[in-house]
Amino acid sequence: MLATLALPGAALLLSAAAPIIPSTPDLGKAEGQCRPGESGPAFLVDVLGLKDRTGKLKLEVYPANDEDFLADDNVLVSAGKTFRRVEITPPAEPTPRLCVRLPGPGHYTVMLLHDRDSNHRFNWQRDGIGFSNNPHLGWSKPKAASVSVAAGERPTPLRIVLNYRNGLLSVGPIKGAR
Numbered sequence: 014m015l016a017t018l019a020l021p022g023a024a025l026l027l028s029a030a031a032p033i034i035p036s037t038p039d040l041g042k043a044e045g046q047c048r049p050g051e052s053g054p055a056f057l058v059d060v061l062g063l064k065d066r067t068g069k070l071k072l073e074v075y076p077a078n079d080e081d082f083l084a085d086d087n088v089l090v091s092a093g094k095t096f097r098r099v100e101i102t103p104p105a106e107p108t109p110r111l112c113v114r115l116p117g118p119g120h121y122t123v124m125l126l127h128d129r130d131s132n133h134r135f136n137w138q139r140d141g142i143g144f145s146n147n148p149h150l151g152w153s154k155p156k157a158a159s160v161s162v163a164a165g166e167r168p169t170p171l172r173i174v175l176n177y178r179n180g181l182l183s184v185g186p187i188k189g190a191r
Contacts, residue, residue: 036087038100038133045074045097047112054115055168056123056145059108062175062186064141066103068129072111073098077120077161083154095121103127115164121145122160125173137184141175150176150184 034040047055058072074097075082081094089096099113115121127141128134135142142150144160162171174186 034087034091036085040086040090041073041096041098042100044116045072045099045113047099047114051114052167054118054164054166056113056115056121056162056164056171057168058111058113058123058125058171058173060103060111060125060143060175061108061172062141062143063103063109063127064175064177064187065129066105068103068127068131068140069100070103070109070111071098071100071126071128072113073124073126074113074115075122075124075157077122077157079157082122082157082160083124112168118163118165120161120163122157123162123171123173124160125175127175127177138178141177142184143173143175145171145173147172147174 056074060070073086074095075084075089076095081089086096086098095116097113097115099111101109101111103109123145125143126135129140130136144155145162146160148155148159163169176184176186179185179187
């Protein structure tokens with residue numbers, strides 16, 4: 014019982030000691046940017062099912078647990094947790110490839126957003142979204158365990174299929190994308 018009572022005070026102390034970093038679309042980009050010739054831990058993500066070449070492709074890496082998966086980026090960075098972001102204009106090639114550096118080998122969750130109007134917000138009626146391991150999407154975010162992927166000492170290849178609204182109430186890949 015004493016440990017239970019001590020936890021809220023400890024959390025309050027920790028939150029007072031670690032100020033929240035202001036959120037910005039550039040948070041995590043410097044850490045996530047791959048450099049030519051690097052061979053350390055990274056994900057090489059092939060983007061499948063891209064609807065068009067408008068807007069931006071935004072790839073984000075999170076810790077592989079439900080509490081931190083898709084958590085606010087500034088909260089994760091302020092707490093010293095993994096958060097990486099890469100954002101590019103969709104290239105003309107048929108299968109775009111994004112590279113994101115990782116802090117080390119381990120398990121991570123990966124989200125890919127096709128922000129078609131470049132407003133830095135997900136709009137389920139317009140934008141595309143995909144996750145590592147390509148789970149079937151429903152009305153809530155997937156569980157971290159279903160999208161957790163292992164990264165090794167060298168760049169690890171991934172394939173992410175984008176999902177778009179394709180009916181009144183359904184979301185899925187465009188025809189032939191898988």
